[in-house]
Amino acid sequence: MRVDIKRGDEFVSYDVEQSDITLLEILSHIKTKQDSTLAFSSGCRSSVCGSCAMRVNGKEVLACAYKLQDGDLIEPLRNAPVLRDLVVDMDKAYAFNKVARAWGIPTSDNLHVSVKDAELNELQSDCILCGSCYSACPVYAVNGEFIGPFALTRSWKYAADVRQKDISATIAAVQTNGIYDCTLCNECVLVCPQGIAPKQDIVMLRNKSGMMGYMDPNFASSFGGGLSF
Template sequence: MEIKIVRGNETQIYNVELENVTLLSVLNHIKTKIDPTLTYSHGCRSGVCGSCAVRINGREQLMCEYKPNDGDVIEPIRNSRVIRDLVVDTSAVEHFNRVASAWSEGSSKEKVSEEEASRIETQSDCILCTSCYSACPVYVVNPDFIGPFALTRVWRYVNDVREENSNAKIASIQTNGIWDCTLCGECVTVCPQNIAPKQDITMLRMKSAMMGYQDPNGAIAFGGGLDFGTPMF
């Protein structure tokens, strides 16, 4: 089996005789038996930590889950600075989560019902693998876009009945946030946890509209003024 790995400006070809194993196992074999200089990231080996995300034939995948085929091309995820080979700088996770305040900032009640917990169960499964961040086309024109993984986490907390600071979270995602998303759905197809950031962003738009916010891009198209994109009370 021939595996092609993008390493900087070059593509290196490795031939391995392994079958019915994960890509992570193939890379471990290459590193231990063929080329000890090959660099990549991995952790749990069970699709939980998200650290082994790469692009395979132009699509984001977790190495510990993907079964490789002859001729596969492996490259680092996009929209991140490549440190070496398949290892990238993942500081964007912390940065955009901080911009969007994508965490709990206070609880108004100690317990929630099963129905209330089920509302945020899917979004709580995000493993921050940044596959959606890599697949998102918005970063080509707006590197400050908060991004699908941070926005889906915002919806998780805004939709949590215990959260006391939902209004501030909605305010934080109006600029370089929900209105900048093209709703193309690329983030949905690559999520290993079957989360649908597109749907969550749509719900955040609806929530924002209920609070008086409007799409500033739509406002400009219709000749809107400075009041567009701000709460209307």
């Protein structure tokens, strides 16, 4: 079985005898048996830490969960600087959590959460920050400051939390380079290993923004910069 791995500006081919094996196991085999200079990231090996996210044949996957096929093309995640081989620098991507104010401050007088209320943001809590949605997002081709799918999902997680008395700062934070810059293309949904739908979370943030008096700037500009009734 042959696997082609992008290293720098070119693909390097490796022949391996193993079959019915995960991509991470193959990468480990190559590094220990064939080429000790190969660089990649891994951690839990159980699809929990998200550190082994990369692209296979143009789609984001977790290497510890993907079963390798003959002739697969392996690349690092997109939209992030490549440090070496399949290792990328996610510092800027993770910093968007701060831009989006993706945290909560529960009030001491409202700590009880019913089962129904907990279900409002239960799925968003499963995000492992693997960066797959960030890599798949086409918006970064035109706007490198886009807050991005996983940060906006985390914003909605806290905006939907009934323990939050005031979410105005969170909603205000996602207006610029945020919810209205998303094209709702669904690429982030297709690659999330946790089954999270960032697109839906962004739609919910748009709905909440509208309720709080915000408007899509693209819509407003089509009326000469503002609306009057």
